[in-house]
Amino acid sequence: MKLVAPLNAFGRADLAIAGGKGANLGELVRSAFPVPDGFVVTTHAYELVAQGRSTPAGFERVELPADVREAITAAYARLGGGPVAVRSSATAEDLPGAAFAGQQDTYLNVVGERALLDAVRRCWGSLWTERAVAYRARLGINDDDVRIAVVVQSMVEAETAGVMFTANPVTGDRTQLVIDASSGLGEAVVSGLVTPDHYVLDARGHVDFTPGRREVVIRSAAGGGVVREDGEPGASSADGVLGERGGRLPDAVVAELGRLGRDVAAHFGRPQDIEWAYAGGRLHLLQARPMTALPPPPLGRLNPFQRRLAAVLLEYLPERPYPIDMSTWVPDGPAGLMRNVLGSFGVRHAFEGFLQEEDEVVYRLLPPAPKPAPKVLAAPFLVLARARRHDPARWTQDRRFRDYLVAIEALRARDLRAMPWDELLRVPRQALDLVPPVADLRIDYLPGTGLALLRLLVAVRLLGRRELFADLLHGARTRTTDTNRALEHLAEVARRTGALEPGPPPAEFADALAAFLDEYGHRETSSPILVTTPSWADAPEVVLGLVKVLAAGPPPPTGSPTSAGSPMPAGSPTSAGSPTPTGATTPAGAPTPTGAPAQPDGALERLLAHPLLRRSKARRARITRWVEAARAGVAFREDSHFYFMMPQPVLRRSLLELGRRLRDAGALAAPEDVFHLRLAELEEIEDVAALRGADAERLRETVSRRALKREELSGVRLIDPAAIFPPTATGDALLTGAPAGGGTATGPVKVIVKPADFCRLDPGDVLVCPYTNPSWTPLFQHAAAVVVDAGGAASHAAIVAREYGIPAVMGTGTGTSVLADGRLVTVNGDTGTVHDAATATATTTGTGAAAGTATGTGTASDAATGAS
Known part of the structure; x- marks a missing residue:
């Protein structure tokens, strides 16, 4: 229990007694680095005077115990009694995850014993300044766990x-x-x-x-x-x-x-x-x-394929994954599915190893560089064989899909809170085990999707109508369009019942919301590849925000993507328990089947009016079949993602239930702290009731260490967007990105960075956001245009934006930081540019033709690889 000791008495393991600064300097002295001579007033000395004091003033007036005073002055005399530098050295500073730079005090050129003792008191008191207390609170460091030492060195x-x-x-x-x-x-x-x-x-x-x-x-x-x-x-x-x-x-x-x-x-x-x-x-x-x-080290130059994969991954990663993500949904969810799909065709190392960790926390995104295996030579034959056997228009009739629905419904029905620990501990693996059958479905049915899209693309190009390609695909009925119709139906109920007024919601709206969440509540709010982000059912405020936006404006015009056909309330014939296969008959007034057009087929009519088709009934029938097959492929791509996400909420809730029990046992401070652990670490806990002593402390220390590292990295990007979206000459444009079609539109900027802010969007705003996914698409009904940091022309958001006919610019990299709320801008979805409206050469509002060539190529490519 030394009160004072020379610097060379300490090393990096002596944080608890010498503080971060003292331990690091002692380590340098021991290793013969040129460090000025000095000594440390240890945390034991602080503890002798700290009892009951938690303000700087309390320390400045304290009378030092005689043994503490004598130990300090004796060490000062041995140092020569000349000018010294006096530096605070807290036990929670100068750490890998928390620098505490400038949070505690330093005093330079301190001369004499009296001044030295006063400086030591002030250093102790600096542990309790408002800025230091607030900094610890932000990092989740308990005040009771912090001590402070003082480093005294000869003045240089x-x-x-x-x-x-x-x-x-x-x-x-x-x-x-x-x-x-x-x-x-x-x-x-x-x-x-x-x-x-x-x-x-x-x-x-x-x-x-x-x-x-x-x-x-x-x-x-x-x-x-x-x-x-x-x-x-x-x-x-x-x-x-x-x-x-x-x-x-x-x-x-x-x-x-x-x-x-x-x-x-x-x-x-x-x-x-x-x-x-x-x-x-x-x-x-x-x-x-x-x-x-x-920041992560520079990546160097990425090849085009790496940039494309990185753009997809960046769109899927709006926030840093937790350790529990890395051990569950990241390897076994959609990213794992994409890895398995490409692997089945002989492409190795795709969508794996793309997240690197430092100190057990995800540190950076490293775009994968896929490598071909010998099997890739057989890929064309595999594609043709699978396309011949598996028609995407009939994938919902596949026995594997129906078995999957039965299994997921059984798992969703289980009462997690009633389970004993050992049974609950098996649920995460049971949820993950449901995923492979859906991956197998994608492996079998995506070849038919890709070939159908490629066939139609070739056809429209030969006919000189390639600009119609994207519009021809817009007629596909998908679970995303079902969701948007159901949201509009919910908004109509809200308008009619006044559900968004203050006070308890009317029973009709509450029932409609519950039915909606039962069917669509598994949709992700922000990321499809993370388990830690909540679904709509776990964050119903996101749905209410969407309903508020939709209810604030007029109902969608007839023919829009959310109004075509009848409203789509939950419990319709395409509900999760009874999917409607393409081509099946539906009751009068019910929504049209998946893959079939849900609005007047203007694009198809314009194509069929081509002279080479108009005179041949057989050719018209053939082209119509090809369009329907391509639409069925698009529907398969969207709908398989919809169903693939169903295990995620069950997995998340089971993990949070494990966290709740660990909190109740005193091993965690909050249920969400379980996100800082890996699944294997949870599975090692045989009995939560017996988790005591060193085992519980080790768990808390692991969570605290990783939480600190995560907080340290909170301002660090996973990847520099410039590596994915290289800067280009912008002329007078504020931003450039991937053109995703829709013509031009002018409106005020509204930056929306997370789903909780959906309700901030007003009709006519230009939606500017860091990423999008299907959960964001209902906003497009009221946005004048959309500008996105990540993504490409073939992303979900770009496809739906084109369906709504609004301009979309994807992959700007810096849109959310360059643009600010209220700025009037003009978005050109055909050139991929955003201009200040005051200087834009064209400020026309409305819509224009989609960029058919880029869109068509990207969609076919994505469908063939299963990239989304």
Whole structure:
């Protein structure tokens, strides 16, 4: 229980007694790095005076116990009794997931015993400033678990000082080392008081130098403390000469700093944030801590196929996956399905290993680079054989599909709360085991989909009518269009009953909402490949937001995608329990079958009016069959996704029930903390009632460590969008992206970043969002246009936008950050550009023809590969 000990008494394992800063500096001293001599006032000393004190003022007035005071002054005397730097060193700072930079206090040029003891008191009190308490609260760190030590070091009277990062903090490049420097003490650089000299060193030792402005210089004052002097703009000379008042560092000093930085990073095994000083011809390392919020390393140049896969994955990943995602729905959900589909045709390493982890948390998205296996040579024959045996128009009659529906309904009906622990623990695997049959269905039926689309594309091109291709596919009836019709029906009930007024909802609307959620509630709110994001049934406020948007406007005009045919209330003949196969007869007034046109078939009529078809009844019949087959393929693609998502809510609820029981047992703080664990780790818990002591503490520590890392990465992108959507010359455009058709439209921007904000969209707004999925498409009825950071012309959102006839620009990369609410813009879905409306060359509203060539090619490609 030492109160004070020299720095070399500590190492990286002594966080609890020396704090983060003390432990790291002690590790450097032990490894012979040039660290100023010093000692640590340990957390034991803090604990002796901290009882009942939780404000800075409480510590400033405290009388130190005699043994604490004597231990500090004796160590100070051994250090020489001269000027010292006094730095806080909390047990929850300078960690891989929490830097706490600037949260606790530092005092420079402290002279004399009295001033030293006062500085120690103030460092202790800085643990309880408002900013430090708020920072811990944001990271979920319990105040009761935090202690603070104090590091005391001989003062270095720096001629030049600053900060060094052993990786580029902006680009994430691990081969570069970045140094910021200025005259005097490094406090001017750390506090952001100066524009520092900036050095970037590459792996070959090349230095890129940008001079700073040295607005301020901080130096030690006579008798203690520091003074701030006016800067010396001319001190940053270009000749590499360091004068007594400071200047550009000599090349040899920069090279030595680089060597030290790389050695420190290698010693700790990760990039470091290092404070340093140069005085009397020597370099000194004053602090070292892990770099936090460091972007992933640059990916380099991606090939076109990698960019396409990355665009799909980025659209599917609006947020960082949790460990439970990585051990359940990511490998076994839609991404795993796409991997299996491509693998069945001899394409390996597609949609696997695309998420890399650091400290057991997903760190970055690395686009996969698929490799062909020998089996790929047989792919054309496999496609033809499967297409001949499996007609997408009849996939719902497949026995495997009907067995799947029976199994999922049985699992959904089980009472999770009534299950004993061991039975509940088996439910996640049971939910995941339902997935392979749907993957097999995609493997068998997608070849027919791809060939039907390709056949129709070739036909319309030969006829010179390729611009009709996308419109010909719009007639496909899908479960997505069913959902949108059911939402409009729900909105009509809301209009009629006043359900959106304050107060309890009317019984008619409550019943309609319950029926809607029973049938469509498994739809994802944000991501189809994550289990941690809620479904509509788990977040009904998302549905209510959509209903509010739909109910605020007029009913859709006749012929629109949500009004064609009769309304689609839940419980219709295409409900999950009794799917309607293509070609089946339906009662009068019931919705048209899946794959059949649900509105006047203008595109088909225009195609059949072609001279080569108009004179031949047989050709007209053949083309009509081909259009119907292509529509059935589109419907299969959409509908198989709809049904494929049905196990996800059951899986999620079972995991949250496990988390609830772990919370009740005291092992977790909240049920959602289970998301920070892996399924295998949960399965190791044989009896939750017996989870006590070290086992429970180990579980809490694992959750806390991963939660801290996740919080650290909260501002770090999984991938730089510029790697997927390379910047292009925009001219006077605000944004460019993939043209997804729909002509042009002008309206005010409304940035919607998550489903909970759906209700913010007003009719006529330009919807700007980071991603979309089928859950977003009901908004398109009231949006003037849609602009999306991710996605391409063949994404679900682009297809539905074209059906609504609104302009869509996909894959802008930065739309949500460049555009702000209320800005009037013109969106051109045919050129993929967004202009300021005041400077746009054309500001016409309304719709135009879809980009048939790009759309058709993309749709056929996606259907053939199962990419969505």
